[in-house]
Amino acid sequence: MIASLTNPDVLKSVLASNKIQAAKSLGQNFLICEEVIDAVLLGLEGAPKHITELGPGLGTLTQGLIAHDYRVRGIEKDDEFVHILPTMLPPKLRENLTVIHGDLKDVDWTYPTPYSIVGNIPYNLSGLIIRRLTQLQTPPYCAIFLMQREVADRMVIHDKSMSLLPLSVGLWGSAELLLRVPPSCFIPQPKVHSSIVLLRPSENALPATKREEILAKAKPFFQAKRKQIGTVLKKNYIKTIEEISAIEKAANISAERRPETLSIQEWVTLCDIL
Structure with missing residues (x-):
């Protein structure tokens, strides 16, 4: 024993x-x-x-x-x-x-x-x-x-x-x-x-390639997580004010929000648009 x-x-x-x-x-x-x-x-x-x-x-x-x-x-x-x-x-x-x-x-x-x-x-x-x-x-x-x-x-x-x-x-x-x-x-x-x-x-998880694509697109936001979503879109994704406004409307996410406040589904939606 x-x-x-x-x-x-x-x-x-x-x-x-x-x-x-x-x-x-x-x-x-x-x-x-x-x-x-x-x-x-x-x-x-x-x-x-x-x-x-x-x-x-x-x-x-x-x-x-x-x-x-x-x-x-x-x-x-x-x-x-x-x-x-x-x-x-x-x-x-x-x-x-x-x-x-x-x-x-x-x-x-x-x-x-x-x-x-x-x-x-x-x-x-x-x-x-x-x-x-x-x-x-x-x-x-x-x-x-x-x-x-x-x-x-x-x-x-x-x-x-x-x-x-x-x-x-x-x-x-x-x-x-x-x-x-x-x-x-x-x-x-x-x-x-x-x-x-x-x-x-999850049996309903997105394909691995899609998940990795979302993480790659989200990474710049979390590297500047104290910044607002709109600031990262402008600086890292080179978006104009008009383009940021269109993204806000399409994703139903305020550009004034910070990355840590977005839900998983909101990240999926935002990254699909980007």
């Missing part, structure tokens, strides 16, 4: 015996909260049994997933974790884990069969991971990420706080908050709070 890594004493023992210290440069904070495992499993109800886990580390999430009959392919960059990870599972369950030694930026995340993606992802990679998720040609059934609360809130709360990240998610599917996670759920404790977010692709 392998003891759970959500037990702080067990985790500290594993770290000490392998002479491992959390690397701040990689955003490493080791999960010790059973409630987080339960929330991830609840979010996965009805999901396929194949999981891609991004950065499993020592395997706290991995233990919970495999104990509930999921087959996990873990993409891990750290040399030490690659060797330790399988030993954190009972021998009879290790066949349900495949460890891919590589950088998640370079490795294929998809399965030929229906799958989901999970991960405890560091702040410095969250934007890259979300953008790549929305660009996958074979999207997952769902994705569940434990991530910094600030980033999670940007995806879940759109009202008057739109930016490129929530726009990319909103064009692709939906985001739902599952759980707030305090610093005390990690060793060492981070300085920021975290959240678990459930992301689901």
Whole structure:
């Protein structure tokens, strides 16, 4: 019987015996909260049994997933974790884990069969991971990420706080908050709070090429988000006052509004006109 890594004493023992210290440069904070495992499993109800886990580390999430009959392919960059990870599972369950030694930026995340993606992802990679998720040609059934609360809130709360990240998610599917996670759920404790977010692709999403076109057209507005829509149209899109007035009327969007106040559908409409 392998003891759970959500037990702080067990985790500290594993770290000490392998002479491992959390690397701040990689955003490493080791999960010790059973409630987080339960929330991830609840979010996965009805999901396929194949999981891609991004950065499993020592395997706290991995233990919970495999104990509930999921087959996990873990993409891990750290040399030490690659060797330790399988030993954190009972021998009879290790066949349900495949460890891919590589950088998640370079490795294929998809399965030929229906799958989901999970991960405890560091702040410095969250934007890259979300953008790549929305660009996958074979999207997952769902994705569940434990991530910094600030980033999670940007995806879940759109009202008057739109930016490129929530726009990319909103064009692709939906985001739902599952759980707030305090610093005390990690060793060492981070300085920021975290959240678990459930992301689901929409069956009615626009084609990927169309979504990327919208994001490309929207980018200049968010680079000057304190500016009014009309100012960006004039400066970046070289529109005359008459042309801006015509765009206002066609899109039913005031040129005096700021980019962060537009809804996803308003961005679709505006970018179609541009």
